[in-house]
Amino acid sequence: MGFGAGSGVSSRAGSTVMRVLLCLVAATTLSLQAGAAEAQTAAESWPNRAITWVVPFGAGGVTDLVSRKIAELLRTRLGQPVVVENRPGAGGTIGTEFVARAQPDGYTVLYASGGPMTIQPNLGLTKLNYDPLKSYVHVRGVSSANQILVATAAAPYSTLAEFVAYAKANPGKVNFGSPGPGTAQHLAGEMFQAAAGIRLTHVPYKAGSSQMTDMMSGILDVSFDYLTVLRPLIDTGKVKVLGTTGTARLAALPDAPTVLEAGYPDAVNVGSTWVSVPAGTDPRIVGRLSEALAAALADPAIVADLTANGQVSIADKGPTQLEPFIVEETARYKRVIESAGIAAR
Incomplete structure (x- = not known):
């Protein structure tokens, strides 16, 4: 009889637990449905603010x-x-x-x-x-955007071919500037010298203005950078364009050959x-x-x-x-x- 009474209590307790679990499942389901409906409404009404x-x-x-x-x-x-x-x-x-x-x-x-x-x-x-x-x-x-390879106005080279020939004859003596190690401009220089089989000396700067000042004064030999930065120097003849790092010529610089044209596909950097x-x-x-x-x-x-x-x-x-x-x-x-x-x- 003790066994039967215990079984009844256990059964009632089990039923209570089951009801609680069912209620939790139902509540969770309703909550998920409400969340999904809210997310759908938010997506459908997007955007409704700034x-x-x-x-x-x-x-x-x-x-x-x-x-x-x-x-x-x-x-x-x-x-x-x-x-x-x-x-x-x-x-x-x-x-x-x-x-x-x-x-x-x-x-x-x-x-x-x-x-x-x-x-x-x-x-x-x-x-x-x-x-x-x-x-x-x-x-x-x-x-x-392609990067542009420019040289100081007084440089003894005016084309990519002339630049590569000069750099090969003067390994490590030609320097190039960048806004710092690991920047896109630095990587452009590394990619070009590896592709062309030349050795350049990297000169990192903390301020782009200092880099361009040194370009104009001839302290820097060449630099890789974007047209928006270099345009004033190009237009005033303070630097000369050797080429670009893209696969197609830029409409803004139609006379500038690409590194791909020059035979350096591994120097393409966009x-x-x-x-x-x-x-x-x-x-x-x-x-x-x-x-x-x-x-x-x-x-x-x-x-x-x-x-x-x-x-x-x-x-x-x-x-x-x-x-x-x-x-x-x-x-x-x-x-x-x-x-x-x-x-x-």
């Missing part, structure tokens, strides 16, 4: 200026303000990391670039708290920018943002602006094209960095 467009570089540069023009076009197409927020520092990694940690709701977007995404991860930075692939959804390409959002962003939001960006980047004013600054639109690269592109670029820069023994700044 979007923050993070530029991981300082105000006033070409990246900032182009981003502001695109942001204005996006405002028109999306019907909400797109506010540019500059978060410079640490080679662009501070602003890039900020977006990785933002809510994946489509209201924080990143004007991404190759430096923080494909170069910095190879420099052994222990404080790099984002993964270029896992931390983001890459939405739409913006532009690519910097790219694109738009990314935090990982986990709803695909419907990503799709709408991608479409709006594609339309904005097709605007004649943006195309003309990119062309004038030595850039080419890569708006044809959507999410499926950008990820393998980033993987390939990261692997390429890793080879260059390891080969040259470049350490982080």
